[in-house]
Amino acid sequence: MxxxxxxxxxxxxxxxxxxxxxxxxxxxxxxxxxxxxxxxxxxxxxxxxxxxxxxxxxxxxxxxxxxxxxxxxxxxxxxxxxxxxxxxxxxxxxxxxxxxxxxxxxxxxxxxxxxxxxxxxxxxxxxxxxxxxxxxxxxxxxxxxxxxxxxxxxxxxxxxxxxxxxxxxxxxxxxxxxxxxxxxxxxxxxxxxxxxxxxxxxxxxxxxxxxxxxxxxxxxxxxxxxxxxxxxxxxxxxxxxxxxxxxxxxxxxxxxxxxxxxxxxxxxxxxxxxxxxxxxxxxxxxxxxxxxxxxxxxxxxxxxxxxxxxxxxxxxxxxxxAQREQITCQVVDDAALLDPGPDGKGKLTLVPANATDEVKARAKRFVSYRLPGAGEDAALNYVLWTDKTEILHGPGGATDVLKPHLIAVLRSVGPGTTLQGNTDTLIPAYVRSALPxxxxxxxxxxxxxxxxxxxxxxxxxxxxxxxxxxxxxxxxxxxxxxxxxxxxxxxxxxxxxxxxxxxxxxxxxxxxxxxxxxxxxxxxFLPLFVLGLFWRRMTKPAAVASLLVGFLTSGFWLLFVNGKTAAGIGLSQAWFGKPNLVPATWSLTWTVVDPIVVALPLSLLTAVVVALITRPMDKSYVDYVYGGPKPSA
Incomplete structure (x- = not known):
């Protein structure tokens, strides 16, 4: 810097x-x-x-x-x-x-x-x-x-x-x-x-x-x-x-x-x-x-x-x-792995033994490179090598030009990862690579x-x-x-x-x-908040019930239904021996439906039903809430 x-x-x-x-x-x-x-x-x-x-x-x-x-x-x-x-x-x-x-x-x-x-x-x-x-x-x-x-x-x-x-x-x-x-x-x-x-x-x-x-x-x-x-x-x-x-x-x-x-x-x-x-x-x-x-x-x-x-x-x-990125760098893969070819473009020939099958199918290996001036101890950067990747070698040990030709999500892939990569790094990578x-x-x-x-x-x-x-x-x-x-x-x-x-x-x-x-x-929060602003008939028991139903439904869905969160937290696997509790007879699509799709309607329905079947709040207090004088103790 x-x-x-x-x-x-x-x-x-x-x-x-x-x-x-x-x-x-x-x-x-x-x-x-x-x-x-x-x-x-x-x-x-x-x-x-x-x-x-x-x-x-x-x-x-x-x-x-x-x-x-x-x-x-x-x-x-x-x-x-x-x-x-x-x-x-x-x-x-x-x-x-x-x-x-x-x-x-x-x-x-x-x-x-x-x-x-x-x-x-x-x-x-x-x-x-x-x-x-x-x-x-x-x-x-x-x-x-x-x-x-x-x-x-x-x-x-x-x-x-x-x-x-x-x-x-x-x-x-x-x-x-x-x-x-x-x-x-x-x-x-x-x-x-x-x-x-x-x-x-x-x-x-x-x-x-x-x-x-x-x-x-x-x-x-x-x-x-x-x-x-x-x-x-x-x-x-x-x-x-x-x-x-x-x-x-x-x-x-x-x-x-x-x-x-x-x-x-x-x-x-x-x-x-x-x-x-x-x-x-x-x-x-x-x-x-x-x-x-x-x-x-x-x-x-x-x-x-x-x-x-x-x-x-x-x-x-x-x-x-995919089309324009050029990285001025020093490619640090061992020279024995490079085949310069008649046009001077490097071509890597090995596939890592621990690469996933999909990586093996799409890439020969990862290209490792170091940015100029970063020093020999600087951490290496990596891009996937594919049949579109180009390495233009500088003469006499000068800097190389690497053209990955990768779509964004593959640009974020590094060694030890799957092809999904880390999308959280893409905007930073774009700014550093594309802009002055x-x-x-x-x-x-x-x-x-x-x-x-x-x-x-x-x-x-x-x-x-x-x-x-x-x-x-x-x-x-x-x-x-x-x-x-x-x-x-x-x-x-x-x-x-x-x-x-x-x-x-x-x-x-x-x-x-x-x-x-x-x-x-x-x-x-949303049902009890919005109904509390506009509906005088909304009651304390309804608000409590809505809060509990919304929170507990969301928690259950995250822990035991949503595929990514349930597997990541691991409670379903620890308690029931399987990554989630979606029955085999259900559609697998349920594992990617967000909790809000189920929890918010249930929370809203609970608020309305409980409000209608419970005793209204004291009228003088409700009047006070909506701008009237404070009721006497």
């Missing part, structure tokens, strides 16, 4: 630290710390909402997913804008703001508790947030670390530690005022970085029409393992269907990609955003409906630019990797901003969940300052948990972990 890059990063961190200090100076009360004094500027609020929503998870994780699945991921952008901005701001924002202000609620669990007059709901919501939000925070950390480690020339674990320390410093000190000020700065940096990324990509690929035409023409280059699960090219949606019970392979998995894309990626995140505690609390930081209205347009433009660019560039990276070094620095700041803005809000939400929503509910209301200390301690615990997860869970995890957490929040 050169001196200019280091200076830019240090300057950015100094400005971030100064904004955190301003937040600290302006934090005088619990309301300042928890909801920014309820007087946030609408543009700051919109940028904070967007920067909190959009993280390295969206840019790196879902951008890499788009490189694998194609332009169909843009349906998530549609839902992000229509649901995450339009419905959230226009229909939910003002009722949430009004009820939160009237009930003097400072956190999402506290809002739910005061709506239903239930301490149990406050503690239950807080514990779900505190226990499971580290999964989402881990996804954001991994996304940042995958890009930052090679830029800083440090280890992946070292990048995780740097993120954690920087974010912890200003969240612990500045509260939500500090978080929102830094979010606004980071959101502005993210807009600039993504704008440059989009224009640079189209310029590199010959223009908008040429880039998309080239991507559409690559339909025949979809590898067999993706075709088998329904991939029909990067400009088309996957095959839609539901395999009949007993369908033999490969037909049994022929529709898997559609269900992963639509139920997990699009629905899990697109709907789950409505029930994100760290986003809902943003509505309680502005003082009027007019301020919310002014924030709507800014939020929509921000989300369109951030997700639309990340997903479009992710899919288009296939054109670059100066943009790598700009994009590094973009990702640092995206990661820090989201992680700061995540850890702030985790901390308040334990400090305000659990600690204060057990007879500690009078210890306000002590509650803030507990909140700050909880932030540290959340950071440590996310760090540990990030160290040991890596590879194709960012999009999955994000979708799991957002889907869990939607199934657990």
């Amino acid at each position: 050169d001196l200019i890059s280091i200076i830019l990063v240090i300057f950015y961190l100094m400005v971030t630290g100064y904004l955190g200090y301003l937040g600290y100076q302006r934090t005088k009360t619990a309301a300042d710390y928890l909801v920014a004094g309820r007087s946030a500027n609408p543009i700051v609020m919109a940028l904070s909402y967007g920067a909190t929503f959009i993280s390295t998870s969206a840019i790196v994780g879902f951008g890499g997913t788009a490189a694998s699945l194609g332009m169909g991921v843009l349906w998530l952008t549609v839902l992000n804008i229509f649901v995450g901005i339009f419905i959230a701001f226009v229909f939910l924002g003002n009722p949430t703001r009004r009820m939160g202000h009237h009930l003097d609620a400072h956190t999402f669990p506290e809002l739910i508790a005061k709506r239903y007059d239930s301490r149990f709901l406050q503690v239950a919501c807080a514990l779900i947030i505190f226990c499971f939000m580290p999964l989402y925070a881990m996804a954001v950390m991994v996304g940042g670390a995958e890009f930052m480690a090679p830029i800083f020339h440090i280890s992946y674990n070292g990048a995780l530690y740097i993120f954690a320390i920087i974010v912890a410093a200003y969240v612990i000190a500045g509260g939500l005022k500090g978080v929102m000020l830094t979010d606004a700065l980071q959101g502005a940096i993210m807009l600039v970085g993504m704008a440059v990324l989009l224009f640079a990509t189209y310029g590199l690929l010959g223009g908008v029409t040429e880039a998309h035409t080239a991507l559409g023409a690559m339909k025949d280059e979809v590898p067999g393992f993706l075709k088998a699960i329904g991939h029909q090219g990067w400009t088309a949606m996957p095959k839609f269907g539901f395999a009949a019970p007993g369908t033999p392979m490969p037909g049994a998995v022929g529709y898997h990609m559609w269900w992963v894309l639509v139920s997990t990626i699009v629905m899990g995140v697109g709907i789950g955003v409505l029930a994100q505690p760290q986003l809902i609390v943003r509505f309680m930081t502005v003082k009027s409906k007019q301020a919310l209205n002014r924030a709507t347009a800014a939020g929509g433009i921000f989300i369109l630019f951030m997700t639309g660019v990340a997903f479009t560039v992710g899919a288009l990276s296939n054109v670059y990797f 070094h100066w943009f790598g620095v700009v994009f590094m700041l973009t990702l640092l901003s995206a990661a820090m803005s989201t992680m700061s809000s995540q850890f702030h939400t985790m901390g308040t969940a334990l400090g305000r929503d659990v600690f204060e509910q057990y007879g500690h209301h009078e210890h306000g300052s002590k509650s803030i200390h507990i909140t700050r301690f909880a932030i540290i615990v959340g950071i440590v948990v996310a760090l540990v997860l990030g160290k040991y869970v890596r590879g194709n995890i960012i999009a999955l972990a994000t979708a799991i957490f957002m889907g869990l929040c939607a199934s657990s």
Whole structure:
């Protein structure tokens, strides 16, 4: 990393630290710390909402997913804008703001508790947030670390530690005022970085029409393992269907990609955003409906630019990797393995003994190379060798030029992996390979901003969940300052948990972990939250039942039905001797259906049915909740 890059990063961190200090100076009360004094500027609020929503998870994780699945991921952008901005701001924002202000609620669990007059709901919501939000925070950390480690020339674990320390410093000190000020700065940096990324990509690929035409023409280059699960090219949606019970392979998995894309990626995140505690609390930081209205347009433009660019560039990276990538390097495979041929192009002749059958069928072996100036002790880089790979050797030991000619998902494959590779590395690899070094620095700041803005809000939400929503509910209301200390301690615990997860869970995890957490929040919180805002007949027992049904159904599905999560966690294998509990008489497609498809409808149905069969809440209390005077004790 050169001196200019280091200076830019240090300057950015100094400005971030100064904004955190301003937040600290302006934090005088619990309301300042928890909801920014309820007087946030609408543009700051919109940028904070967007920067909190959009993280390295969206840019790196879902951008890499788009490189694998194609332009169909843009349906998530549609839902992000229509649901995450339009419905959230226009229909939910003002009722949430009004009820939160009237009930003097400072956190999402506290809002739910005061709506239903239930301490149990406050503690239950807080514990779900505190226990499971580290999964989402881990996804954001991994996304940042995958890009930052090679830029800083440090280890992946070292990048995780740097993120954690920087974010912890200003969240612990500045509260939500500090978080929102830094979010606004980071959101502005993210807009600039993504704008440059989009224009640079189209310029590199010959223009908008040429880039998309080239991507559409690559339909025949979809590898067999993706075709088998329904991939029909990067400009088309996957095959839609539901395999009949007993369908033999490969037909049994022929529709898997559609269900992963639509139920997990699009629905899990697109709907789950409505029930994100760290986003809902943003509505309680502005003082009027007019301020919310002014924030709507800014939020929509921000989300369109951030997700639309990340997903479009992710899919288009296939054109670059397959047709244009040239790596100036030093190929370090033993010379005996190279057959230069009459045209000077190297051809590797060996296949590793431990390669999978599919790798053997597609590749002679991995090409290992080292970037110029990296030093003999630097870690090697690898690309798959196929019959299209070219190595142009420099004369007299000069640098070589390697042309991998690989689609994006195969570009992410390294030794010891399967052909699925690690899509979390694709956007960082594209930026480092395709774009000039100066943009790598700009994009590094973009990702640092995206990661820090989201992680700061995540850890702030985790901390308040334990400090305000659990600690204060057990007879500690009078210890306000002590509650803030507990909140700050909880932030540290959340950071440590996310760090540990990030160290040991890596590879194709960012999009999955994000979708799991957002889907869990939607199934657990969304019915009781939305019905609580608009339906006076909604009752405490209905809210409790809805929460339990949504949470337990999601948990059961993740542990015992969903093929990837059930196998990864291993509880089904340990208890029942099989990777999941889907009966042989069921369609294998059920193993890729996201929990939200089942859990959210069950949670909503439970809320409505239980509300209708239980006694209505006291009318005077319900009137108070919706803006009336507080009932006498």
